[in-house]
Amino acid sequence: MTPLQFEELYQTEWQELAGLLAKAFDGKSQDGKHAQIRGERVAALYRRACEHLALARARAYPAYLLERLEQLTSDAHQLIYQRHDFGLASLRRVITADFPRAVRAHAAYVWIATALLVVPTIVIGSLVYYKPELILSVVSAETAAQYEQMYSDSAESIGRTRTADTDWMMFGFYISHNVGIAFQCFAGGLFGGLGSIFFLLYNGAIFGAIAGYLTERGLASTFFSFVVTHGAFELTAIVLSGAAGLRLGHALLAPGRRTRVQSLVHAAKECSVIVYGLTAMLFIAAGIEAFWSSASWLPHEVKYSVAAACWIAVLGYLTFQGRRAD
Amino acid sequence: MLDSVVAAETPEGIVLELRPAGLSARFYAFLFDWLIRLVVFYAAAFVGRFLGGIGVAFWIVLFFALEWFYPVFFELGRSGATPGKRAFGLKVVMDNGLPVTPAASLTRNLLRVADFLPAAYGFAIVSMLTRSDCKRLGDLAAATLVVHQSKPAPKVVLDMVTPLAPARPLEQRDQAAVIALAARAPTLSVERLDELAALAASVSGDEGRSGPEVTRRVLGVAQWLMGRRT
Numbered sequence: 001m002t003p004l005q006f007e008e009l010y011q012t013e014w015q016e017l018a019g020l021l022a023k024a025f026d027g028k029s030q031d032g033k034h035a036q037i038r039g040e041r042v043a044a045l046y047r048r049a050c051e052h053l054a055l056a057r058a059r060a061y062p063a064y065l066l067e068r069l070e071q072l073t074s075d076a077h078q079l080i081y082q083r084h085d086f087g088l089a090s091l092r093r094v095i096t097a098d099f100p101r102a103v104r105a106h107a108a109y110v111w112i113a114t115a116l117l118v119v120p121t122i123v124i125g126s127l128v129y130y131k132p133e134l135i136l137s138v139v140s141a142e143t144a145a146q147y148e149q150m151y152s153d154s155a156e157s158i159g160r161t162r163t164a165d166t167d168w169m170m171f172g173f174y175i176s177h178n179v180g181i182a183f184q185c186f187a188g189g190l191f192g193g194l195g196s197i198f199f200l201l202y203n204g205a206i207f208g209a210i211a212g213y214l215t216e217r218g219l220a221s222t223f224f225s226f227v228v229t230h231g232a233f234e235l236t237a238i239v240l241s242g243a244a245g246l247r248l249g250h251a252l253l254a255p256g257r258r259t260r261v262q263s264l265v266h267a268a269k270e271c272s273v274i275v276y277g278l279t280a281m282l283f284i285a286a287g288i289e290a291f292w293s294s295a296s297w298l299p300h301e302v303k304y305s306v307a308a309a310c311w312i313a314v315l316g317y318l319t320f321q322g323r324r325a326d
Numbered sequence: 327m328l329d330s331v332v333a334a335e336t337p338e339g340i341v342l343e344l345r346p347a348g349l350s351a352r353f354y355a356f357l358f359d360w361l362i363r364l365v366v367f368y369a370a371a372f373v374g375r376f377l378g379g380i381g382v383a384f385w386i387v388l389f390f391a392l393e394w395f396y397p398v399f400f401e402l403g404r405s406g407a408t409p410g411k412r413a414f415g416l417k418v419v420m421d422n423g424l425p426v427t428p429a430a431s432l433t434r435n436l437l438r439v440a441d442f443l444p445a446a447y448g449f450a451i452v453s454m455l456t457r458s459d460c461k462r463l464g465d466l467a468a469a470t471l472v473v474h475q476s477k478p479a480p481k482v483v484l485d486m487v488t489p490l491a492p493a494r495p496l497e498q499r500d501q502a503a504v505i506a507l508a509a510r511a512p513t514l515s516v517e518r519l520d521e522l523a524a525l526a527a528s529v530s531g532d533e534g535r536s537g538p539e540v541t542r543r544v545l546g547v548a549q550w551l552m553g554r555r556t
Contacts, residue, residue: 002553003505025404050338060502062509062552071476074342074423081336082425172383176390183394187439190463195440248467261466268437268467272429275436 003061010052014072017045021075046076097322099277102270104318106243109250113242116200117235121208128212138209147210151222171290178234179282182241186248186275193249200242225303226293232310233285236318237278244271244278281314330458332471334423342423345474346460347416349451352472358410363392394435401431411472421469430468437464489554490546493531501551504529508548 001009020042053069103110128134135144181203188195214223251267252260292306332344347355370388374381400408406425407417418426418434441450441462450462459471496504504526511519516538523544524536530543 002551004553047338050336050340053340060498062502062505064509067476070343073336073338073340074476077336077342077423078425168380168383169386170383172386172390176386176393179390179394183436184439187437190437190440190467191443264467265469268433269429269469272433275432 001059003056003065006052006056006059006061007065010048013045013048014052014068017042017049017072017076020045021072021079024079025075042076043080046073046080049073049076094273094276098273100318100321102273103240103243103277105270106247106274109243109246110239113196113200113239113246116197116242117204117239120201120204121211123208124205125208125212125215128209129216132213132216135209135213138205144210144213147214148217148219151214151219151226167290167294170294171286174286174289175283178237178286179279182238182278182282185238185241186245186271189245189248190252191249192253193246196242196245196249199245200238203238221300225300228307229303229310230285230289230293232307232314233281233288236314237281237285240274240278240281244274247271330460332421332459332473334421336423344419344423344471345476346458347414347472347474348460349454351414351416351474352454352460355408355410355414355416358413359396359408360410362409363396367392397435398428398431401426401435402428407475415475416472417475418470418472421471426470430470434464434468434470437467440464487542487545487549489550490530490543491550492529492547494528496529496551500529504544504548505551508545508552511545 020037024037024042049069049072053066053073056066056069124134124138128138139147181199185196185199185203188197188199211223214220247267248264248271251263255263258266288310293303330346330348332346334342334344336342367389370385374385377384397408400411401418405412405417406419411417418431420426420430438450441447441453441464443449447462450464453462453466454460461471465471507522507526514522520536520538520541523541526544527533527535527540529547530540532540532543
């Protein structure tokens with residue numbers, strides 16, 4: 001059979017398939033049209049086109065014919081095998097089961113990341129508390145003064161004179177700053193986990209230094225009542241991003257029976273659900289930090305009770321949610 | 327093989343050919359996207375100035391979203407490409423040729439940070455230059471590819487040539503070569519076409535000769551091989 005005869009014989013089928021595909025790709029924007037396409041007809045035509053492509057290749061038919069069939073089959077392939085995992089149902093599954101399960105599946109990494117964040121916080125924190133001048137080896141003098149002024153009881157301190165406008169501004173700042181840190185912490189895992197380790201230690205050290213310094217200055221109550229509520233979400237999320245990064249690093253360093261790249265792909269896929277979850281947690285944290293933590297007119301008792309509730313909720317969610325089988 | 331084609335086999339047993347985009351095409355696409363982001367960013371800054379604190383908040387969040395989620399947003403859209411990639415005919419797909427999944431798009435774009443190091447996308451450039459499939463680190467972890475969107479090849483048009491039976495039996499490879507030459511004919515200069523046709527002159531029984539007449543006869547053989555007899 002010559003190429004022209006071949007084309008003559010099957011072209012109506014190809015045209016029909018191309019028509020259906022065009023309809024499927026356009027129809028998505030307006031409702032109704034999408035439903036009119038008969039899936040089994042597309043599948044049948046697609047399989048036919050695959051056969052024709054295989055035949056055309058085996059017979060070394062001219063390039064334009066091959067490319068026409070390649071284009072047709074690859075478009076149909078995209079349509080038939082595309083995933084439909086966007087909707088609300090899958091979002092619900094991520095929240096009620098997948099995210100906490102993924103965190104528990106990576107418990108070892110989570111504990112290591114926790115240690116990497118908490119140990120420098122405690123060590124640097126107590127060092128600075130007993131020797132306040134050490135703060136200068138962690139942050140600059142201006143930054144230290146800034147923090148001191150921020151949490152002091154003077155009129156300029158957090159939450160006293162802040163307007164709704166500033167709250168919104170800080171909300172934006174917290175989102176971009178904190179999510180940025182978390183994402184860096186995750187991506188740093190690509191260097192054998194070293195980047196994640198560095199960011200965890202670094203952020204722990206800074207946090208410890210400032211906490212120790214402000215406590216020594218007698219500003220502990222302002223500072224802790226400010227950080228404790230959103231910390232439930234923010235610190236947990238940073239730990240989780242570090243844990244996900246460590247997982248990537250471990251997958252690269254010890255790939256087991258996979259190749260390094262396969263192992264990395266596998267780890268990244270498993271971690272992606274943790275990244276969804278921690279991003280959501282950081283958005284919640286930014287909201288709390290901007291609109292609740294900064295409201296210093298609230299009595300400390302209220303703040304600490306809410307903070308306790310948040311911590312219990314977050315840790316309880318990660319520990320118990322989704323344990324039962326679906 | 328000089329071609330950097332990545333083959334993806336489908337469950338139907340056919341092989342889809344994906345053509346990974348090289349460093350330069352991806353660099354131009356990146357530059358294009360970067361300019362778009364810059365324009366959006368300054369436009370937002372201009373509008374935000376009139377809105378006070380909420381304007382600033384909006385501006386900061388927009389900056390954050392542009393930095394991290396601009397590519398994710400567009401890659402999950404129908405075209406699977408950011409405006410820059412679309413402008414240069416590129417597209418992001420999974421290794422097996424399927425549309426990019428949300429998890430993969432997020433992964434490849436978050437790991438951009440690692441690609442950026444040590445400076446100016448150093449690791450990304452090294453990785454793309456050393457791999458035949460031109461993946462950066464984010465692509466490796468997400469199992470994605472940036473490919474050229476294929477354009478349909480022009481149809482072989484040889485209407486003004488009379489078909490001619492080949493002077494000797496031709497193997498399938500030879501037939502394919504002659505037809506491929508005919509397909510390329512409109513894009514070649516006349517002299518070059520004559521030169522190439524002279525190499526294939528044996529198919530029309532014109533060994534050792536060259537010129538427009540031989541070219542016409544070789545193209546006639548191509549016409550015959552395509553199935554046209556009159």
